[in-house]
Amino acid sequence: MAEQQIALITGASRGLGLALARVLARSGARVAMVARNAREIEAAAAALRAEGHDAIAVADDVGDPDAAWRIAGQVHALLGTPDLVVHNASALGPVPLVALADTTPATFAATFATNVFGPFALTRALLGSMVMRGRGTFVFISSDAAVEAYPTWGAYGASKAALDHLGRIWAAELEGTGVRVVEIDPGEMDTRMHADAVPDADTATLASPDAVARRIVHAMRLDAVPSGARVSAGRLADTVAAAHPEVA
Numbered sequence: 198m199a200e201q202q203i204a205l206i207t208g209a210s211r212g213l214g215l216a217l218a219r220v221l222a223r224s225g226a227r228v229a230m231v232a233r234n235a236r237e238i239e240a241a242a243a244a245l246r247a248e249g250h251d252a253i254a255v256a257d258d259v260g261d262p263d264a265a266w267r268i269a270g271q272v273h274a275l276l277g278t279p280d281l282v283v284h285n286a287s288a289l290g291p292v293p294l295v296a297l298a299d300t301t302p303a304t305f306a307a308t309f310a311t312n313v314f315g316p317f318a319l320t321r322a323l324l325g326s327m328v329m330r331g332r333g334t335f336v337f338i339s340s341d342a343a344v345e346a347y348p349t350w351g352a353y354g355a356s357k358a359a360l361d362h363l364g365r366i367w368a369a370e371l372e373g374t375g376v377r378v379v380e381i382d383p384g385e386m387d388t389r390m391h392a393d394a395v396p397d398a399d400t401a402t403l404a405s406p407d408a409v410a411r412r413i414v415h416a417m418r419l420d421a422v423p424s425g426a427r428v429s430a431g432r433l434a435d436t437v438a439a440a441h442p443e444v445a
């Protein structure tokens with residue numbers, strides 16, 4: 198995506214989503230930032246506006262079946278058709294993490310509502326204008342829990358696996374339209390989600406969300422990840438180098 202474009206990031210009040218919004222805004226994009234807590238997401242957007250950037254806050258729950266149209270409507274009305282959409286908001290499922298046998302169907306369904314149904318509905322709500330214009334990128338934020346069968350990560354891991362496959366199918370269906378869908382596993386980062394999941398983790402071993410966000414934005418700006426591909430953040434530099442040896 199070129200500079201001065203429009204980016205929509207879900208889960209942008211803290212962690213990776215906030216870091217992505219900052220990197221994008223500071224490099225010239227106009228950003229729409231979504232999270233449930235209205236005070237926190239407005240404060241995050243206001244901080245970027247105070248730096249002179251164009252940032253709007255959208256307080257909504259991506260897991261609400263009606264949220265996609267509300268979010269898409271506000272973004273189109275206030276900023277325009279997005280060039281980049283990052284499905285980053287995510288639910289962990291039961292916290293503390295528990296085995297599947299101890300996960301209630303309601304919690305399992307709520308995890309899928311945020312992690313799968315939300316990105317599905319929001320992609321669907323935004324797609325029309327992006328396809329008509331013939332360009333744009335959706336980034337689905339995945340996790341290694343989508344691939345590895347970690348005990349107690351059942352609801353989250355199964356939802357991220359479903360999200361990965363959803364992204365691949367969108368990518369196949371959108372082939373030739375100019376709209377791309379890529380999946381990024383950001384790796385372990387020092388965020389509230391990680392602290393909730395693994396409270397006794399040594400945070401010195403975790404990546405900073407700012408560093409991961411910079412790598413993702415750089416790769417997206419160069420369209421370095423092929424549509425339908427899934428790349429871990431640790432491999433993004435190699436992916437960029439393969440696609441653009443001149444900037445590596």
Ligand SMILES: NC(=O)c1ccc[n+]([C@@H]2O[C@H](COP(=O)([O-])OP(=O)(O)OC[C@H]3O[C@@H](n4cnc5c(N)ncnc54)[C@H](OP(=O)(O)O)[C@@H]3O)[C@@H](O)[C@H]2O)c1
Pocket residue numbers: 207208209210211212213214231232233234235237257258259260284285286287288311338339340341382383384385386387388389390391406
């Ligand atoms: N941290 C890691 O080590 C790690 C590892 C692998 C993958 N990931 C993935 O990276 C992404 C970012 O994670 P993070 O660690 O940065 O998480 P985080 O620090 O917990 O931040 C989550 C963000 O999402 C928002 N959010 C949560 N549920 C939402 C909903 N239903 N609707 C709208 N917004 C919602 C939160 O704000 P509100 O609570 O106000 O809604 C917050 O802004 C997630 O997709 C996660 O699965 C993280």
